[in-house]
Amino acid sequence: MITLCKTCGTAYDTQPDRCPICEDERQYVPATGQAWTDLDTVTATHTNKWQQLEPRLFGIKTVPAFAINQRALLLQTPHGNILWDCIANLDPATKTLITALGGISAIAISHPHYYTTMQEWAAAFDAPVYLHASDREWVMRDSPAIHFWEGDSLDVFPSVTLLRLGGHFAGGTVLHWQEGDGALLVGDILQVTPGKDAVSFMWSYPNYLPLPARTVASVVSHLEGRTFARLYGAFEGQNIQASADEIVQRSGQKYIACLK
Secondary structure, rough: EEEEEEOOOOEEOOOOOOOOHHHOOOOOOOOOOOEEEEHHHHHHHHEEEEEEOOOOOEEEEEOOOOOOOEEEEEEEEOEEEEEEOOOOOHHHHHHHHHHHOOOOOOOOOOOOOHOOOHHHHHHHHHEEEEEEEHHHOOOOOOOOOEEEOOEEEEEEEOOOOEEEEEOOOOEEEEEEEOOOOOEEEOOOOOOOOOOOOOOOOEEOOOOOEEEHHHHHHHHHOOOOOOOOEEEEEOOOEEEEEOHHHHHHHHHHHHHHHHHH
């Protein structure tokens, strides 16, 4: 039976004494202590909500909220579908809907907080999982589907490139969809602000620990010259629909100025 951490959604083969993901300073252990559930229970008590964000991009979010409450994104391309980031709940309805949309040809995940049940998703759709090698230590369950990549970019399909920005995690990754005026799928490597006219950059979101100015400068420099009008964050509603590339660069400059 697959055990899940209730706080972060990370999956374990057996219930551990502790969750290393939550004990890291970028996450947290609740004041009430570590708590556990299992995948069968979550699947029986939760469902997944779908939202079409644009013609070939869908958001998938678990309701009621579970763990960190992030969304996954399903991107359809002429070369195959990509699951961006992951959620713990993989119920029969989700399997049926994704199969009807053409399945999954690749899975890519921004950082360890969203690894969750990536092994089950990979097995269900016979898809490889692309993780940056810098975050290898945070994989809690082995899988032959996991492929660790190195360097600063990886072309998954002709129109889809993974970019390692670092920041929140050493291997912090975003997905650049290069068709048309472009889109960037960011998890919370970049965090969309409530006004949707800026992004922020943090070492730890729940513990309010900032990144140093030099790291933010490195993050935004990796995106210089990349065109993306739209940007989609980790949580429902975190969508920037125009001038996203300019917003990211301006936000980086503002963040750095605030630290001087």
